[in-house]
Amino acid sequence: MFMTNPFAELSAHISPAIQQGYVILMAILVAGGTILDMMHKKSAKYFFENAQKAKKSAKREVGAGEKAVIAVKVLADEVLTSGEFCNVKRRISHLFTMYGTVIFIVTSAIMIFQYPTPDTPAPGYLPLLWHIGALMLCFGGYWFWFGIRVDVAAEGTKWYHLVRADLFILSLLATATFGLLWSFGLSSGLGRLTTLFFVLFVISSTTLFGSVLWSKFAHMFFKPAAAFQKRVIMADGSAENLPMDYDLTDPEVQKRFPDIAEYMGNNPAYMGKGIRREAPNHY
Numbered sequence: 362m363f364m365t366n367p368f369a370e371l372s373a374h375i376s377p378a379i380q381q382g383y384v385i386l387m388a389i390l391v392a393g394g395t396i397l398d399m400m401h402k403k404s405a406k407y408f409f410e411n412a413q414k415a416k417k418s419a420k421r422e423v424g425a426g427e428k429a430v431i432a433v434k435v436l437a438d439e440v441l442t443s444g445e446f447c448n449v450k451r452r453i454s455h456l457f458t459m460y461g462t463v464i465f466i467v468t469s470a471i472m473i474f475q476y477p478t479p480d481t482p483a484p485g486y487l488p489l490l491w492h493i494g495a496l497m498l499c500f501g502g503y504w505f506w507f508g509i510r511v512d513v514a515a516e517g518t519k520w521y522h523l524v525r526a527d528l529f530i531l532s533l534l535a536t537a538t539f540g541l542l543w544s545f546g547l548s549s550g551l552g553r554l555t556t557l558f559f560v561l562f563v564i565s566s567t568t569l570f571g572s573v574l575w576s577k578f579a580h581m582f583f584k585p586a587a588a589f590q591k592r593v594i595m596a597d598g599s600a601e602n603l604p605m606d607y608d609l610t611d612p613e614v615q616k617r618f619p620d621i622a623e624y625m626g627n628n629p630a631y632m633g634k635g636i637r638r639e640a641p642n643h644y
């Protein structure tokens with residue numbers, strides 16, 4: 362099972378040209394859904410207006426070189442290692458889901474376009490990676506669904522409580538799960554059950570790529586831009602007009618806020634962020 366290219370097996374029933382057309386259609390749906398999403402929510406307009414507003418309250422100019430360094434930091438931290446997650450379990454589960462998805466989608470496209478039939482056999486590592494990608498996605502995704510999402514302590518959400526935003530994670534999980542079951546059916550000769558798994562695989566993946574306008578799919582494109590902007594406003598000192606993270610022992614800060622010394626002494630202890638002091642579990 363792990364070494365078999367399921368799309369080459371499929372070519373006996375569905376021609377490679379149709380399979381390739383499907384992949385192209387899905388790519389168009391993702392691009393179209395993302396653009397419509399931006400137009401509908403006016404997120405790009407808001408994003409640029411907000412960036413202009415922040416520039417006006419900037420305390421210093423951030424040059425092109427510094428912006429390039431910030432972009433590299435965003436890539437290394439927020440994008441490649443899911444650094445935005447404070448919760449370690451959520452971070453690990455996101456890493457599995459994200460890398461699993463990328464490996465699963467990229468190897469699917471390579472096998473469909475480069476090795477479409479049994480006459481053009483794919484190197485063994487490609488189907489192996491396809492299965493590993495799907496398993497990683499399932500591991501991270503089911504962990505998130507049953508172990509992390511339901512444990513949103515402040516809300517006490519049950520795993521069966523569905524909202525529209527769940528369309529993304531559920532269609533993603535269904536795509537990987539039915540893809541694996543379809544491949545298992547092919548290698549075990551499950552007959553009609555294999556066809557059923559394949560039909561469910563196509564329905565799930567069409568839902569995943571066709572529902573970008575309504576799901577959280579596009580976050581993978583928007584989040585890096587938002588993370589970049591967040592770092593720029595800290596670097597230029599505008600901080601969205603919020604107070605900076607003051608060092609209470611700094612004499613300059615004490616001069617500005619004299620009641621610090623009055624109530625906490627000249628050398629106040631650093632007590633951390635109040636919001637992180639206690640887990641939100643009082644629901």
Ligand code: HEM
Nearest residue numbers: 439440445455458459462463526527530577580581584585
């Ligand atoms: C193939 C790429 C990716 C996949 C499959 C993926 C998957 C997911 C999933 C399943 C969730 C949970 C959604 C939910 O609450 O229902 C999530 C949330 C999140 N992702 Fe990703 N992600 C990807 C790329 C990225 C990238 C590139 C970033 C950041 C640069 C990012 C940042 C986040 C953040 C901050 C959250 C939590 C906040 C939220 O739910 O909006 N993700 N992601």
